[in-house]
Amino acid sequence: MRNSNTEWTRLDNAAKLYASVMGRRDPKVFRFACQLTEEVNPDFLQIALDEVLENFPIYHSVLRRGLFWYFLEPSPRLSPKVHPEDRPPCSPLYARGERRLLFDVSWYRKRINLEVCHVLTDGTGALQFLRTLVARYLTLCHPELGDIVILDYGASPTEKSIDSFAKYYQETASQAQERPISAAHVKGARLPGIRVVEGEMDVKRVLARVKELHSSMTAYLCVQLLRAIAGVLPVRELRKPVTLTVPVNLRNFFASESARNFFAVFHVSHRFTSGNDPEEAVLQSVQSCFERELTQEKMAQRMNRMSALEHRSFIRILPLPIKDIGLSIANQYSRRMTSGGISNLGRITMPEKLAPYIHSFDVFMSTDHIQLCACSYQDRLVLSLTAPFVGGDIQKGFFRSFAALDPDIVISSND
Numbered sequence: 001m002r003n004s005n006t007e008w009t010r011l012d013n014a015a016k017l018y019a020s021v022m023g024r025r026d027p028k029v030f031r032f033a034c035q036l037t038e039e040v041n042p043d044f045l046q047i048a049l050d051e052v053l054e055n056f057p058i059y060h061s062v063l064r065r066g067l068f069w070y071f072l073e074p075s076p077r078l079s080p081k082v083h084p085e086d087r088p089p090c091s092p093l094y095a096r097g098e099r100r101l102l103f104d105v106s107w108y109r110k111r112i113n114l115e116v117c118h119v120l121t122d123g124t125g126a127l128q129f130l131r132t133l134v135a136r137y138l139t140l141c142h143p144e145l146g147d148i149v150i151l152d153y154g155a156s157p158t159e160k161s162i163d164s165f166a167k168y169y170q171e172t173a174s175q176a177q178e179r180p181i182s183a184a185h186v187k188g189a190r191l192p193g194i195r196v197v198e199g200e201m202d203v204k205r206v207l208a209r210v211k212e213l214h215s216s217m218t219a220y221l222c223v224q225l226l227r228a229i230a231g232v233l234p235v236r237e238l239r240k241p242v243t244l245t246v247p248v249n250l251r252n253f254f255a256s257e258s259a260r261n262f263f264a265v266f267h268v269s270h271r272f273t274s275g276n277d278p279e280e281a282v283l284q285s286v287q288s289c290f291e292r293e294l295t296q297e298k299m300a301q302r303m304n305r306m307s308a309l310e311h312r313s314f315i316r317i318l319p320l321p322i323k324d325i326g327l328s329i330a331n332q333y334s335r336r337m338t339s340g341g342i343s344n345l346g347r348i349t350m351p352e353k354l355a356p357y358i359h360s361f362d363v364f365m366s367t368d369h370i371q372l373c374a375c376s377y378q379d380r381l382v383l384s385l386t387a388p389f390v391g392g393d394i395q396k397g398f399f400r401s402f403a404a405l406d407p408d409i410v411i412s413s414n415d
Contacts, residue, residue, distance in 0.1 A: 009072040013165040013307045014261035015119045019070040020327035027092035028118040030365035032130045040107040045082045048137035058161045062099045088193045090366035093117040125259040148351050160259035168254050169307040180337045183243035189390040196386050196414045197395040201406040203381035218344040223282045225372050228398035230272045243269035245341040253299045264302040266293040340370030348377045
């Protein structure tokens with residue numbers, strides 16, 4: 001695709017929505033971080049970043065406004081510079097009218113931070129970038145390690161840049177959908193940014209409880225977040241279900257090596273009879289949602305439903321300002337149906353030779369409600385809970401349940 005004298009890239013389906021709805025309250029930015037066992041060398045980190053960018057060309061793009069859609073435009077003259085961490089976490093990366101890259105790399109002591117705008121990629125794509133960056137950085141710091149390649153991600157630059165939504169979209173007859181139900185919501189005084197509370201614990205102790213309940217890690221995390229939210233809600237609000245959004249990596253259902261967005265979202269919910277329903281009762285509701293939604297057929301339906309609007313001719317010809325208004329209204333309506341969100345990136349792997357130099361990984365994201373992100377590396381599980389509220393009762397209730405499993409849990413916050 002070309003625009004006069006320069007190449008440009010259409011946004012994928014998810015990115016079109018994010019570009020229209022992101023703002024100061026929620027800039028749609030997420031952060032991955034790698035905690036090392038030694039101080040970061042910024043000179044080697046810069047060299048590593050410059051080299052890795054050659055294999056992820058989509059990262060060298062800026063977001064531009066067109067007549068009908070936003071688009072990504074290559075900006076080879078913009079050279080990203082690593083820098084000491086100097087801004088609040090998940091600060092906006094896009095500013096209308098300014099040419100800015102949609103990612104940022106910083107460091108603080110032993111930690112490497114990668115912040116990415118969701119317009120550019122999803123968690124899976126960003127994680128592959130960070131894994132490659134950390135591996136290259138550590139081999140520069142320790143030449144005795146030799147060349148190390150992230151062998152499970154050998155995609156070509158073209159494969160990394162492909163829009164998998166467009167590749168797999170199939171026009172189908174519209175199917176009846178269940179009418180969504182308004183969810184319970186947490187209310188309260190808000191912070192100017194987000195509070196991030198993280199808990200680091202022994203993953204084996206948590207998995208033991210997960211196994212005891214015959215559950216999965218993601219389902220178990222949903223249970224604990226649902227219960228923590230319900231625990232702070234007034235009785236009248238509990239007449240509504242407490243509902244979480246759960247993203248699903250569509251690469252698990254459709255062959256794709258894309259480093260861009262490729263995911264769908266489904267909902268899990270539970271109607272609480274009190275603010276303290278037992279976890280077994282909540283788990284039953286959650287597992288029922290998982291069994292119903294996590295099928296190839298359901299994921300294909302969701303992907304096609306997400307993509308259908310942009311393929312309708314009468315929508316395609318609407319000017320971008322009208323699309324922005326329409327998508328913002330749709331996003332506000334969608335938010336009424338959720339109480340919070342959860343994203344489990346699962347187990348992160350790195351080449352075994354790098355293990356002595358890596359302590360842990362973590363991930364969290366901007367939000368205008370409640371958001372839980374989780375990932376594990378080796379024997380360490382890191383849970384990151386972000387919220388824009390002054391009060392911290394949800395965080396206390398959530399991590400109290402994990403402290404019961406691992407008394408050695410380490411809690412930290414950006415306060």
